[in-house]
Amino acid sequence: MTVTIKDVAKKxxxxxxxxxxxxxxxxxxxxETSRKVKVIMEEMGYTPNMMAKSLVSKTTNSICIILPKxxxxxxxxxxFMELIxxxxxxxxxxxxxxxxxxxxxxxxxxxxxxxxxxxxxxDGVILLYxxxxxxxxxxxxxxxxxxxxxxxxxRYEDILSVDNDNIMAAYDATNHLISMGHERIGFVxxxxxxxxxxxxxxxxxxxxxxxxxxxxxxxxxxxxFLQDSGYRAMSFxxxxxxxxxxxxxxxxxxxxxxxxGLNELKYxxxxxxxxxxxxxxxxxxxxxxxxxxxxxxxxxxGYTASQVLIQSIQKPDxxxxxxxxxxxxxxxxxxxxxxxTPGK
Amino acid sequence: MTVTIKDVAKKxxxxxxxxxxxxxxxxxxxxETSRKVKVIMEEMGYTPNMMAKSLVSKTTNSICIILPKxxxxxxxxxxFMELIxxxxxxxxxxxxxxxxxxxxxxxxxxxxxxxxxxxxxxDGVILLYxxxxxxxxxxxxxxxxxxxxxxxxxRYEDILSVDNDNIMAAYDATNHLISMGHERIGFVxxxxxxxxxxxxxxxxxxxxxxxxxxxxxxxxxxxxFLQDSGYRAMSFxxxxxxxxxxxxxxxxxxxxxxxxGLNELKYxxxxxxxxxxxxxxxxxxxxxxxxxxxxxxxxxxGYTASQVLIQSIQKPDxxxxxxxxxxxxxxxxxxxxxxxTPGK
DNA sequence: CTGTTAGCGCCTTCAG
DNA sequence: CTGAAGGCGCTAACAG
Numbered sequence: 001m002t003v004t005i006k007d008v009a010k011k012x013x014x015x016x017x018x019x020x021x022x023x024x025x026x027x028x029x030x031x032e033t034s035r036k037v038k039v040i041m042e043e044m045g046y047t048p049n050m051m052a053k054s055l056v057s058k059t060t061n062s063i064c065i066i067l068p069k070x071x072x073x074x075x076x077x078x079x080f081m082e083l084i085x086x087x088x089x090x091x092x093x094x095x096x097x098x099x100x101x102x103x104x105x106x107x108x109x110x111x112x113x114x115x116x117x118x119x120x121x122x123d124g125v126i127l128l129y130x131x132x133x134x135x136x137x138x139x140x141x142x143x144x145x146x147x148x149x150x151x152x153x154x155r156y157e158d159i160l161s162v163d164n165d166n167i168m169a170a171y172d173a174t175n176h177l178i179s180m181g182h183e184r185i186g187f188v189x190x191x192x193x194x195x196x197x198x199x200x201x202x203x204x205x206x207x208x209x210x211x212x213x214x215x216x217x218x219x220x221x222x223x224x225f226l227q228d229s230g231y232r233a234m235s236f237x238x239x240x241x242x243x244x245x246x247x248x249x250x251x252x253x254x255x256x257x258x259x260x261g262l263n264e265l266k267y268x269x270x271x272x273x274x275x276x277x278x279x280x281x282x283x284x285x286x287x288x289x290x291x292x293x294x295x296x297x298x299x300x301x302g303y304t305a306s307q308v309l310i311q312s313i314q315k316p317d318x319x320x321x322x323x324x325x326x327x328x329x330x331x332x333x334x335x336x337x338x339x340x341t342p343g344k
Numbered sequence: 345m346t347v348t349i350k351d352v353a354k355k356x357x358x359x360x361x362x363x364x365x366x367x368x369x370x371x372x373x374x375x376e377t378s379r380k381v382k383v384i385m386e387e388m389g390y391t392p393n394m395m396a397k398s399l400v401s402k403t404t405n406s407i408c409i410i411l412p413k414x415x416x417x418x419x420x421x422x423x424f425m426e427l428i429x430x431x432x433x434x435x436x437x438x439x440x441x442x443x444x445x446x447x448x449x450x451x452x453x454x455x456x457x458x459x460x461x462x463x464x465x466x467d468g469v470i471l472l473y474x475x476x477x478x479x480x481x482x483x484x485x486x487x488x489x490x491x492x493x494x495x496x497x498x499r500y501e502d503i504l505s506v507d508n509d510n511i512m513a514a515y516d517a518t519n520h521l522i523s524m525g526h527e528r529i530g531f532v533x534x535x536x537x538x539x540x541x542x543x544x545x546x547x548x549x550x551x552x553x554x555x556x557x558x559x560x561x562x563x564x565x566x567x568x569f570l571q572d573s574g575y576r577a578m579s580f581x582x583x584x585x586x587x588x589x590x591x592x593x594x595x596x597x598x599x600x601x602x603x604x605g606l607n608e609l610k611y612x613x614x615x616x617x618x619x620x621x622x623x624x625x626x627x628x629x630x631x632x633x634x635x636x637x638x639x640x641x642x643x644x645x646g647y648t649a650s651q652v653l654i655q656s657i658q659k660p661d662x663x664x665x666x667x668x669x670x671x672x673x674x675x676x677x678x679x680x681x682x683x684x685t686p687g688k
Numbered sequence: 689c690t691g692t693t694a695g696c697g698c699c700t701t702c703a704g
Numbered sequence: 705c706t707g708a709a710g711g712c713g714c715t716a717a718c719a720g
Contacts (some may be wrong), residue, residue: 350698392697393696396697396699398698400699401699661693
């Protein structure tokens with residue numbers, strides 16, 4: 001059934017090694033033999049057995065990504081799918097296959113990663129999250145396995161990672177509102193244990209401080225990356241005696257929640273409350289009004305992560321120096337939701 | 345570095361075959377030896393080399409899914425991610441790994457599938473789409489490879505496939521509107537070359553015919569699975585002299601477009617136009633008003649596809665009979681967007 | 689330039 | 705119940 005090198009060799013009247021050499025583009029081989037063998041391979045429909053190849057080369061030409069379990073939210077789905085698309089596209093361009101794995105909990109994840117790596121089924125791993133104190137990272141670090149983190153680790157400084165400059169991004173978002181004339185600006189953050197939430201909050205703080213604007217504690221609300229958080233934050237803000245005229249939200253989903261609430265209460269955007277948020281999901285362009293958003297280049301994030309990982313697999317030497325942290329540029333997309341100067 | 349069976353055997357003072365037998369749970373082996381070997385394996389951190397295993401067993405314990413390239417739309421992202429989650433979860437429960445692949449075009453897809461299957465890197469394939477006249481399906485069929493289709497093929501009748509009963513689903517959706525008292529009901533379809541669009545349109549037709557309701561040609565509009573289609577369909581419908589009082593849309597995204605347009609024109613939902621659509625994405629519950637939607641069990645679709653495929657890999661015998669087409673149940677979630685009886 | 693040989697790590701006979 | 709031997713398909717020496 002399956003055609004092997006041996007079969008091809010027999011039919012071509014040469015030795016298996018010769019066929020193998022043709023396959024690997026070995027230099028010292030006669031043009032004629034090479035051509036002949038190639039034709040026969042084509043004829044017989046030869047496809048190399050990856051397993052056998054991997055066994056001897058000790059390399060699999062595949063990487064794996066670990067899907068965090070609580071990827072049940074809409075936001076996560078959009079985000080991860082986009083990331084995966086970037087990863088898969090770049091990987092297949094580099095001739096690598098992508099294996100997806102997941103575990104019900106951290107222990108299972110660790111088992112999966114360990115099995116895949118120690119069992120030599122994949123050459124490296126892309127971690128799609130930045131949890132604190134992650135056992136998987138410890139395992140990968142101590143085992144010396146190639147891996148890259150999408151996001152950043154606050155524990156390991158020199159880990160290979162691909163991230164946005166979220167501080168700067170939030171700084172830009174906030175500054176945009178300030179430059180539109182806003183002075184009372186609120187911030188709806190994400191879960192405080194996520195580094196991305198903390199970074200964005202810090203960027204907001206920096207921008208406010210930089211312009212000497214007041215930052216009331218009640219203008220900062222923590223929530224999830226979900227509509228609901230926006231909804232709740234909105235009703236909280238709008239009931240404040242001296243309420244903000246603008247808002248930075250940690251995710252577009254949150255903005256939708258805010259929008260929905262504002263809509264119900266007959267408030268107008270951006271007149272009553274201007275909004276800027278993050279991630280620039282397709283829907284943000286299409287909502288009414290369209291939402292200003294920071295595009296963080298999710299696809300690009302994935303694409304680069306894959307590129308960086310595969311590079312580090314192929315030449316594991318230069319794993320030091322200052323090139324370990326890759327920053328994907330962001331850009332602010334200004335839309336209707338922030339196009340208003342208060343008091344005008 | 346890597347621990348092999350041989351290493352374990354040496355340390356345990358037994359032969360490699362014995363270790364191998366312990367590993368595979370071979371019956372004829374003394375309890376004592378077995379225990380001793382297990383302890384040593386644990387100690388040394390032995391992990392079987394998958395490649396070597398695969399090479400001899402001619403089975404890889406992994407399957408692959410082909411990501412269609414034009415998965416650039418929001419809808420697709422949500423849909424596919426949910427599908428993938430179902431697939432990955434079930435696969436890892438069955439001890440299978442999932443490989444994701446994609447190609448820039450059909451030719452590349454075919455090459456990828458061929459390479460993976462003929463190169464014995466995966467045991468089977470899940471196809472995430474139902475295109476017409478697909479070369480990949482031809483290849484899989486003629487090669488006798490295990491595969492399952494999410495959706496259905498109109499060319500091959502007895503292919504392993506997992507799908508909804510989309511005709512019935514659309515029938516139910518339409519009937520719901522009829523039972524609310526609507527008589528002029530429009531339909532916004534998807535691309536006509538997708539089987540799912542055609543099935544849903546047929547279900548709508550059946551329901552209308554069944555009740556003897558008039559079906560004007562202008563009440564049926566074809567579009568994409570996108571907001572934009574909804575937006576355009578809406579403005580078309582609302583300008584009709586005797587416009588529909590209700591609408592079935594082929595996807596929730598389309599409903600959002602309709603909603604947005606209606607909103608801009610100050611029409612009210614469901615009073616001016618009632619809406620039901622498909623897929624029940626998380627956002628449909630949270631929009632204002634919440635949209636009635638047919639939940640098609642996307643996760644379940646993926647979960648079942650994986651299950652069915654792995655079954656067919658493990659016992660390829662009973663590949664005939666009437667059990668080849670699996671139908672995932674749908675259910676109508678009634679929300680505000682359809683809770684209105686016209687003329688009331 | 690080409691053929692022969694020896695494994696990669698594992699499983700499966702075949703003998704004890 | 706256990707050990708030895710052979711081979712899965714391929715690559716990498718080593719000899720010509």
